[in-house]
């Protein structure tokens with residue numbers, strides 16, 4: 001298949017369904033996908049017929065993370081920046097380059113999507129790993145199938161978690177430490193017990209459950225939903241999430257820089273393949 005439609009979009013009964021569509025690469029996020037996703041979210045936001053947005057993944061998995069090794073990896077390319085006002089990363093070096101790029105496509109984009117003024121439901125099945133967590137956590141809530149699992153193994157790279165550091169807010173701090181220190185997969189059931197996932201259902205019922213819930217939410221007034229979302233997001237920020245993420249983003253970039261200073265690259269010499277291998281070895 002071509003990589004033309006890395007994100008698909010459809011609207012049925014007031015619900016916009018936005019689907020990650022790089023199934024051959026477990027929906028690894030390259031920048032092309034990030035900007036396609038952003039365009040889809042903007043489209044759903046602008047369409048008054050759309051009341052609720054569902055974010056899903058095509059294929060066997062929701063999302064295996066950021067693209068750190070597929071043929072479509074496009075970190076060296078320029079896209080029209082949407083999330084933050086900063087300079088283009090492609091003609092910069094070192095930390096200057098990484099900070100510009102990750103402020104825009106990772107932290108900035110996830111924050112932007114968290115503020116979409118319509119309810120967004122993550123419909124998660126299979127793997128939801130690292131950058132995949134960022135997508136799911138940017139949504140208002142998560143409905144997962146019983147085969148879903150969650151992990152953030154980037155501590156293996158010497159980095160304190162993914163760029164959108166919501167861990168201590170989406171689960172309790174002790175669980176967040178276990179999640180990060182071990183790199184272990186948390187099952188959908190465990191994630192539900194920790195409050196990170198709203199509901200776990202059998203895989204065959206995932207879609208119907210999400211659409212039924214979206215349909216009920218769609219009965220609420222559009223503006224009321226927008227204000228309610230803002231109200232809860234503000235409460236989360238008052239609990240320190242936004243400031244906490246900013247401070248961890250600094251640690252995150254310190255780790256990238258340290259890796260680049262003492263080793264082969266900013267990712268501690270690990271790519272998708274070697275990460276998977278190490279995860280397995282430990283498992």
Ligand code: ZN
Nearest residue numbers: 102163252256
């Ligand atoms: Zn990073």
